[in-house]
Amino acid sequence: xxxxxxxxxxxxxxxxxxxxxxxxxxxxxxxxxxxxxxxxxxxxxxxxxxxxxxxxxxxxxxxxxxxxxxxxxxxxxxxxxxxxxxxxxxxxxxxxxxxxxxxxxxxxxxxxxxxxxxxxxxxxxxxxxxxxxxxxxxxxxxxxxxxxxxxxxxxxxxxxxxxxxxxxxxxxxxxxxxxxxxxxxxx
Numbered sequence: 001x002x003x004x005x006x007x008x009x010x011x012x013x014x015x016x017x018x019x020x021x022x023x024x025x026x027x028x029x030x031x032x033x034x035x036x037x038x039x040x041x042x043x044x045x046x047x048x049x050x051x052x053x054x055x056x057x058x059x060x061x062x063x064x065x066x067x068x069x070x071x072x073x074x075x076x077x078x079x080x081x082x083x084x085x086x087x088x089x090x091x092x093x094x095x096x097x098x099x100x101x102x103x104x105x106x107x108x109x110x111x112x113x114x115x116x117x118x119x120x121x122x123x124x125x126x127x128x129x130x131x132x133x134x135x136x137x138x139x140x141x142x143x144x145x146x147x148x149x150x151x152x153x154x155x156x157x158x159x160x161x162x163x164x165x166x167x168x169x170x171x172x173x174x175x176x177x178x179x180x181x182x183x184x185x186x187x
Contacts, residue, residue, distance in 0.1 A: 015057055020049060023068055026138050030069065033133055034076050044079070048072040066144035069134065073148055120170045121163075128163035131156055 024045060031041035048071045052060075060067050121129060127149075134145045142160075146153045 012053075012057065016049070016053060019052065019064065019068075023065065024049075027068055027072055030133055030138060031072055031076060033129065034073065035080075040076070040079065044072050044075045047075050063144070063147075065138065065140060066147045069138060069140065069144075069148040116174060117167070117171070120167055120174070123170070124163050124166060127151075128159050128166075131159045132163050135160055 027048065028041055028045050031044045032038060035041045035044065048068055051071050052068070055067075121132065124132070130149065131145055131151075134140045134148060135142075140148065142153045142156045145151070145156045149156070151159070
């Protein structure tokens with residue numbers, strides 16, 4: 001027994017709305033971390049959801065989050081290639097960029113410890129920052145991160161291991177330092 005066409009469309013609209021509620025904020029933060037430009041990040045996320053509208057729900061079951069991050073990442077990289085430029089966020093820019101959607105992470109980042117960790121993370125190479133964000137912000141598996149970044153699962157593991165080891169070492173240095181470490185945000 002088949003549903004009426006209007007019901008199928010409403011069901012898909014409800015599904016897309018649900019996916020947006022669940023993934024939009026973290027996808028936007030991820031896009032912003034790659035672009036450094038709020039407008040470009042919003043465009044990439046919007047384009048990702050437009051492409052989602054063209055997909056069949058059943059085709060994405062079991063791998064929706066990696067699909068979203070892959071489409072978003074590819075959209076950003078295509079735009080960067082088109083512009084023939086690739087810019088990294090400066091530490092002070094990364095800390096001052098605003099996300100359009102309110103989120104609990106914004107509140108946590110106001111805490112001194114969170115700012116210190118973010119500052120330390122911004123000192124990591126771009127590829128390490130990206131896999132850390134995909135693992136801990138987007139909560140993707142190693143395989144999903146591999147699918148998004150086109151890196152091998154082994155390389156993803158190595159980058160995460162190296163990044164976390166570096167962050168732990170620098171955090172210990174920060175804790176044992178007699179003078180407070182300067183933050184990258186200007187007063």
